[in-house]
Amino acid sequence: MVETGRSPNIEILTLTDIEKVEKEEDGYRVKVKIKPRYIDPNKCTACGECMKYCPTLAIDTYNVGLTFTRAARIDFPQAIPTCYYIDEASCLYLNHETCRICTNVCGPKAIDFSQKPEIKDLEVGAIVLTIGFSDVPESVLKKYGYGKYEDVLTSMEIERLMCVSGPTQGEIIRPSDFKHPKRIAYIQCIGSRNLTCDRPYCSSVCCMYAIKEASVLKEHDPDLDITLFYMDIRTQGKGFDAAFNNAVKKYGFKIIRGRPAKVDKVGDKLVLSYVTEEGEYKRDFYDMVVLSTGLSPPEDAEKIAEIFGIDLNEYRFVATKSIAPIQTSQPGIYVAGAFQGPKDIPESVTQASAAAAQVSEILKEARFSATIKKEYPPEEKELIKEEPRIGVFICHCGVNIAGVVKVEEVRNYIEKFPNVVLAETVLYACAQDFLEELKKKIKEYKLNRIVIAACTPRTHEPLFQDTLREAGLNLGLFEMANIRDQCAWVHSDNPDKATEKAKDLVRMALAKVQKLEPLNIHTVKVTPSALVIGGGVAGITAALSIAEQGYEVYLVEKENELGGNLKRIKYLITGEDPKVFLKELIEKVNNHPKIKVYLNTKVEKISGYVGNFTTVLKNEEKEKTVNHGVIIAATGAKEYIPSKYPYDGKKVITQLDLEKKLIEDKSFKKIKKVVMIQCAGSRGEELSYCSKVCCQQALKNALKIKEMSSNTEVYILYQDIRAYGFYEKYYLEARKRGIKFIRYLNNKRPMVEKKGRGVVVKVYDPIIGEEIEIKPDLVVLSVGIKFPEENEIVNMLKLPTTQEGFLMEAHVKLRPVETTSDGVFICGLAHSPQPLPEVLAQVKAAAAKACILLAKGVVETTPYIASINEKKCIGCGICAELCPFSAIEMVKVEKRRKAKVITASCKGCGVCASHCPVFAIDVGGFSTEAVLSQVQAFKGWELLENQTKKNRNGRKENRKLKEE
């Protein structure tokens, strides 16, 4: 969020509605209406005075109506833009022309009631719709006592209740009597998988968020007794099953399969009546009931569809195809996130990047034609070299700091320190007028070090550093003292002590800034081409996207043809023809002028780092060396045949075998009875995890059998049918078509035995409480997907893998296709088992991330990187071993082993510096000298000076000793 707010090329228009969209030859003209904020964002310093004095209460929608806020407000402190606004609906002045207290209390005079709605025309080449989802309507919740019984809450309400920034500061209380609940029940699938409320689809995320919330609740109160009512447990995402099982085990949750029909109240308890899987009728009492509500399409979905001219699907989400999951029915308009269908954060983030890739493909000629690049004046080298001339600025932050800390006293105290040329107080250091003033003062007083005592560097350091650069100063010659969050705010009850602490903090910053050295932002050139490893549908699509975005691609496949696993898929559950799709893709790749395809080729060796990789490719005849800036690892995974079942490829086969048989074997109609076994080898048998695709695959093939021969009996033995999202439709269809579903328990798996020429399947049915025996003509195993054990690419790139063996992403949620090695991206089945539409989105996401580097042409390093003193380095290699980003390499310098930082890869985490046994490593902005000086100044300035002298003398003595 913060990054978005800072980018000069992202214009955030809040409180804005889309009025009209007109298609033009080369894009769209979009009319938007920007509603007034009534507070000038250029003047507002987010001090909060307006909200503090605003007398009008308004319902706090950020806290889902659990509490009140004010008419003048900010929704949450980290909001972007970080600017307050006045709610038109509740403001006294805007409705009754009275009050205006905010105008009087606002220090920087930012309140502006003269603002009017503004109509703007935006000309754009493409549009991405990321509108999200809406809540389940209250009419649906009413069936479960919501609105009638206060202690029936929605999952979002409980989310806000347990949040420290929520209405109770994270205390879990019952709304009816403010007591702490002891027994809580979660009911799943509220407004999902429900035909009666017109929401037959599965919302995909509720199984996971319920278990997350339950876990957090348990952390709040370990004595809580939590029961979760599930239909199927659909935790099919990467690592989710493991997380779910661990949570259930760790916190002792009760998992009951069933959906209570309604909620009643007896005394002060809520009562749930339900029927267990074994057919027993039960009534249980709870203090609180949480409804796990699903994701509904946006309320105004039809209006949006009409404005943009796009089609919606039967559930009112955007209609897309399995083979083009980001593309709407309108060219140049794309969709990402929950508006495309219910999905979790990682998948939304992936689709978002995929949408960026799609736009970048169609608008490649216009790249950098409308962007703004910020230029800075050259640095004042001479001034920087001089003895420190420090300017100290102490911020009032309105009354936030000055209301507690006596800022003038701090100023007087700090003014007397050596090298302080200027010490001033300022009303708002972050206000634009002060920043201009700061630039002037730097010039006028020839300042070469700046200390700002104000709020937190987390939000404001980049702003101040930017100002320094604009004034010709290096951004490294700057230090902040946080006298607001860590002083005034936490010691508001003790102004005297707070003032003393502020003095300490500023003195320490002063001590540090004297020792700071200029920092450099290094740039490393990027070779504008990509290496894509793997020629399955993932690799092909990645190569095509990168090439379409305008860069050269080397596509390497070890087999003799492209296509990978998709070659074995004969039809899709959604009806598209994968054969035609794949054929077209392969033709495009083979004919693309920017793509070179290497079949029967292995990757022999990869060296280099982000922007500058060199790879040796080898086939039977020869070796070839290619240079490239980025790598996409789309090496895939394979069907796993479990050893426990008597697989023979004839009577006992896999779903992929069945698919082939259904299309090619004309005698199939003779088969009268088929048993499909889900999770064959998966979810704790031989593979620990869920492979995500097998439930849909079974439904697809079972429906195909029914379509070909409706008399054939089909049994599906399962643990949970994971027909998440819109796949639920096919589950319903399968039930309608008479396909028999028998649930089995994880610890009582079905047994398959060969008897004579036939096969017998025995399975314990928990509903009737007995083992049943089926004698089918065919047993189909829904087997999982396994990452190959021998994968040389993993070793070559030093890629970390998950416990399940798949490639590990840099961050599960926010960086799903990146790895800890810069410039290396992962996608497809090598990342995790997933169905085709998800693979296609993920591949495009990887292509987008790869092209960001290629488009920039250079890698800019953070200024806070490690540097190694070569003389001190003893070449022990501890740092290289520990570096989590593989950013240190061991090199030979004059026949001696030395550590060397790869500046392009270093993130400045400081792990190396903290472990170096000879203190040879320093991290920019945090050099040992600067940090020590800051720490010593804590005790007082004199000590610092004595210590410095002592150190100097000590060093001299050491040197003397050595010389002797």
Added chain:
Amino acid sequence: MKKGRVLIVGGGIAGIQTALDLSELGFYVYLVEKKSTIGGVMAQLDKTFPTNDCSI
């Protein structure tokens, strides 16, 4: 010549990610949000599954 500007409608996590990627890919982005702040639903979550990271 196609236009180098892109419109993104909705400032939740998907919109934010698209905006960041597109701006880095060399396009000027309008990120339109009907509320007073970007962040969407994710900004309301206390923690996120399965890592229980803070959402903001």
